Amino acid sequence: MKKLKPLIDALSAKPVNAPHGWDEREIKGIFASDLISDILIADGEDILLLTSLLSNQVLRTAEVIGASAVVLVNRQHVPIALSKAAAKQGIPLFHTPLPKYESCVCLGRLMEPV
Amino acid sequence: MSSAPQPAEDTSLRILELAGNLKIRDVMTRKVFAVTRTCTMRDVQVIMKSNAINGVPVMDDKYLIGFISVHDIMNAFEQGWMQDPVTKHMTTGVHTLSEEQPLSFAMSAFSKFPYRRFPVVNRHNELTGIITLRNINMALIQELSRQLNVIETEGGRITPAATSENCIFYRIYRIARYDFESGGKASAELREQLQARGVAPKIIRRAAVACYELEINIIAHSYGGTLTIYVDRDRVRITANDFGPGIPDIDQAMSEGYSTASDWIRSQGFGAGMGLPNTKRLSDEFVIQSGVDMGTMVKSVVYLNPQEKPSDENK
Numbered sequence: 304m305k306k307l308k309p310l311i312d313a314l315s316a317k318p319v320n321a322p323h324g325w326d327e328r329e330i331k332g333i334f335a336s337d338l339i340s341d342i343l344i345a346d347g348e349d350i351l352l353l354t355s356l357l358s359n360q361v362l363r364t365a366e367v368i369g370a371s372a373v374v375l376v377n378r379q380h381v382p383i384a385l386s387k388a389a390a391k392q393g394i395p396l397f398h399t400p401l402p403k404y405e406s407c408v409c410l411g412r413l414m415e416p417v
Numbered sequence: 418m419s420s421a422p423q424p425a426e427d428t429s430l431r432i433l434e435l436a437g438n439l440k441i442r443d444v445m446t447r448k449v450f451a452v453t454r455t456c457t458m459r460d461v462q463v464i465m466k467s468n469a470i471n472g473v474p475v476m477d478d479k480y481l482i483g484f485i486s487v488h489d490i491m492n493a494f495e496q497g498w499m500q501d502p503v504t505k506h507m508t509t510g511v512h513t514l515s516e517e518q519p520l521s522f523a524m525s526a527f528s529k530f531p532y533r534r535f536p537v538v539n540r541h542n543e544l545t546g547i548i549t550l551r552n553i554n555m556a557l558i559q560e561l562s563r564q565l566n567v568i569e570t571e572g573g574r575i576t577p578a579a580t581s582e583n584c585i586f587y588r589i590y591r592i593a594r595y596d597f598e599s600g601g602k603a604s605a606e607l608r609e610q611l612q613a614r615g616v617a618p619k620i621i622r623r624a625a626v627a628c629y630e631l632e633i634n635i636i637a638h639s640y641g642g643t644l645t646i647y648v649d650r651d652r653v654r655i656t657a658n659d660f661g662p663g664i665p666d667i668d669q670a671m672s673e674g675y676s677t678a679s680d681w682i683r684s685q686g687f688g689a690g691m692g693l694p695n696t697k698r699l700s701d702e703f704v705i706q707s708g709v710d711m712g713t714m715v716k717s718v719v720y721l722n723p724q725e726k727p728s729d730e731n732k
Contacts, residue, residue, distance in 0.1 A: 339633075340689035343626050348618060356686045363601030364686075367608065367629045369622050 305330050305414060307372055307395070310351060313409050316374055316397035319381045320389035328371045328395070333410050335376075335403055339364050353406055357381070359388045366392055376403040433521055433589070433643050433658065435560045441523050442516035444556040445537045445546035451476045452485075454504045458493040461485045461503060472547075474536050475507045479543035481536050483507030513538045514708070516545055520556065521658050522711040523548050529661075529710055586610045586648040592635040597685055600636050603644050604628035607655075610648060616721055623699040624653040624719040630696045631657040631715055637682045639713065651722065652701075657715045664707040671697065671705070 308326035311318075318325075334345045335353035342352065342364050352370045354361055355377050362385070365373045372395035375381060381398050389396035399406060450464050451474045461473050465487065475483040485507050493499050493506055514523055514535045526535060527550055537546040590603045608625045628646065635642045635657055642659030664670045671693050678688025693715070697703040702718035 337686065338689050339686035340691040340695070343630060344691060344695055348622075358597070358685055360597055360600060360686060363605070364629070367601060367604050367622075367625045369618060369625075 304349075307351065310410055310413060311372075311374070311397055313413055314374060314397070314399040314401055314406055316399035319375075319386045319396040319398055320393075321395055321397075322393050325372065325395040330371055330414075333407070333414060334370075335407050337403075342368065351410070353403060353410075355403060357385060359385060361385075362388050362392055362394055362396070365394055371395070372397065374399055374406070376401060376406045432524070432557065435557050436520045436524065437560070439520040439556060439560075440516065441514055441518050441520055441537055441548055442546070444520060444552045445516065445548040446552060447546045449474060449536075449544065449547050451544065452503055453477070454482065454502065456503050457500050458485070458490060458503060458506060459499045462490050462494075462499065465490065472534050474511075474544060474547070475503050476544060479541075481511060481513065481538065481544045483509045484511045484536065511536060514548060514711075515540070518706055518708060518711075519658065519714045520553065521714070522706075522708050524553060525660055525711045526708075527553070583649040583651075584647065585614065585650065586646065588646050590632075590644045590646075592632060592642055592644055594636065594639060594641045596636055597633075600633050601629055603632050603646060607646050607648075607653065611653070611721075620719065620721055620723070624655070627696045627699045627717045627719060628653075628655050630692045631655055631717065633687060634692050634715070635659050637678060637685075637687055642712070651720060653719045653721065655717045655719075657713070659712050659714075661710055661712045663709040663711055664705075664713055665709050667705055667707055670707075 306326065307328040307330050310330060329349055330351045331349040332347045333353065334342065334350050336342050337354055337356050339360060345368060348369060350368065350370045352365050352373045353376050354373065355375065357375065361373065375398040377400070378398040379400055386396065401409065450468050450470060452461055452464065453476055464473055465471065471487045473485050474481050475485060483504065485503055489506055489508065493501065498506060512530060512532065512535060514526060514537050516537050516539050523535065534547050534549045536544055537548055539545045604625045607628050608621055611621045611624060632644055635644065639659035640661050642657065645656040647654040669675050673694045674690040676688045676690030682688045696715070696717055699719065700717040701720045701723065704716040705713070707713040
């Protein structure tokens with residue numbers, strides 16, 4: 304289990320929506336996918352979701368599976384509609400310029416048991 | 418305790434509420450006047466006249482092989498065919514409904530096809546009844562009367578037939594085709610309701626994902642429909658009803674990876690063909706019924722205390 308903050312720092316990710324106490328959230332697993340149907344099959348709790356999808360349904364899906372936070376990979380900018388939806392839902396949302404594979408490798412190393 | 422459902426803005430939604438959990442077999446006429454293939458058009462005309470009916474099925478043993486309507490009789494009268502056997506002038510390939518189908522399927526069928534009655538068959542394809550718009554109207558009026566009676570005797574609280582005193586949450590959502598923006602509203606509300614009642618996170622997640630999959634199915638694959646959520650102390654019951662187009666091959670739709678989604682739906686991140694199998698995997702009880710051109714009904718039940726199977730009450 305890791306705190307969310309060092310994971311976000313490692314990705315050089317910038318906040319789109321960072322509700323109070325986001326950095327203290329615990330992350331038990333990482334899940335990366337661009338298919339909502341796959342995300343809905345993801346098991347586990349306290350997940351950090353990595354995706355390059357930009358539709359509002361990504362946030363809905365994250366909420367439905369109880370994800371702790373979402374990182375949009377390979378993104379310099381985020382649509383305003385998405386940042387508004389994240390604020391409304393109160394879900395931590397970040398974006399990183401790193402592509403998905405690099406992001407996964409980076410987080411994979413951090414999540415490995417010491 | 419749930420609040421009673423408010424009068425819906427939309428009449429069709431209100432009618433769907435009234436139809437509730439009724440099935441075709443609950444409202445159809447079971448006494449059917451039928452003829453065999455050896456009967457003549459004259460025999461049918463006599464049966465119609467003496468019983469004041471407008472249509473007679475033609476049977477081979479217990480199976481329906483055709484249908485004679487008043488129109489067919491008038492035609493035979495005009496053409497001098499009254500002594501001909503019914504098989505010569507009957508309508509074949511008759512559209513039937515199944516007695517196990519939800520009443521909403523019959524309502525869709527009447528609005529989509531020009532027929533005034535549908536023969537009803539059981540799972541063995543044997544004729545068991547006939548359904549007309551009159552049957553449907555009577556069933557809806559009966560349910561309305563029951564609700565009015567409850568208002569008069571219990572001081573204004575309507576308890577729909579689908580609910581009981583154990584009901585914690587009950588709501589019907591109207592869902593429009595391709596309205597991805599609204600997708601997930603019902604599951605978000607279900608999640609909140611369950612969280613507020615301290616339900617285990619794993620159970621909440623199963624119910625919320627099953628609900629979300631069914632919402633998205635109506636949005637992406639149907640012409641629109643309703644999603645009903647009912648929660649009591651033991652279970653969450655989610656029922657999705659849509660107005661079509663229906664699923665021709667349910668086994669195929671239930672297999673992982675099969676999808677009819679368009680490129681546009683896929684561009685929204687959906688359409689991997691996992692929705693129905695995933696819903697079934699997450700459900701403690703799962704039922705699907707579909708009629709081509711009539712609609713699809715999916716019911717998913719998630720137990721709140723999985724170690725104790727709930728009693729059959731209010732199922």
